[in-house]
Amino acid sequence: MVEMKVLTGQRVTSQRRLILDILRHSEGHLDADELYRLAKEREPRISLATVYRNLNLFKELGMVEGRHFAEEHHHYEVKRKRKHHHLICLGCGRVVEFEYPLTRQIKEHISRKSGFKVLNAEVSMEGYCERCRKDRE
């Protein structure tokens, strides 16, 4: 199982396969509880503790990232190769991803000014999505 390559040393259990599978097919933005709900549909005996334990494991292994968006949105997403940013709708809470090459120049500028070694840069934008914008009129 190719996707399990990262689990070296760790055991590949049905629960772990299930959790990863859900994350992979979920457009990437789920909180622990939604994930638990979805997992129970397929495997009713799974426990919430297992979901948390494995999310933490996957984070440590670098397969999954936790994100804390503005107020009350703790999400998890599978790491992908292409770096992407986030758009958060203030109306419905929906999170949309977008790609944008955050220019090397910005990072270099900041590194120079701050003394930080910048590894990672992420933009998040807030606003209203098309649907919510219409609803607000």
Add this chain to the structure above:
Amino acid sequence: MVEMKVLTGQRVTSQRRLILDILRHSEGHLDADELYRLAKEREPRISLATVYRNLNLFKELGMVEGRHFAEEHHHYEVKRKRKHHHLICLGCGRVVEFEYPLTRQIKEHISRKSGFKVLNAEVSMEGYCERCRKDRE
């Protein structure tokens, strides 16, 4: 008291003055607990509930913003006029602010592509600060 102007309708209590004062003099990045600790130094009878209640009040009034940085950093900061971004040190957790004019072009580009009405854009970068970088060698 000029700084209290925003508290229209609300009462100006010693606790509220204290909390705002601490936030204002703290370089802006504190979590609820640190704030509580600092407040108790000056006013030992203050309660944690009061800290939370007032942080929420200040947020509603738009005087203070809550931020959730990568893993386990729920901070509050007083809103200032100049828009700024954040640099988070993966070593020591320190948060440093920087200014950078996030060009209107980026926002417009995104708005067009996504249908979102973008109100707000923020960059956060992760890396290692000068000190931690040296420690890691």
Add this chain to the structure above:
DNA sequence: GTCTATGCAAACAATTTGCACAGCG
């Protein structure tokens, strides 16, 4: 004096942990 804000303790919500058993390797 009235009515909002506070302290305290109890309630809640989200996440973590201890233990005995299940099941991967």
Add this chain to the structure above:
DNA sequence: CGCTGTGCAAATTGTTTGCATAGAC
């Protein structure tokens, strides 16, 4: 068949709430 992962329930942590009293206006 040994040892890691799981389910369950209890523990912990972060935040909110109800109630009687203090104190701003």
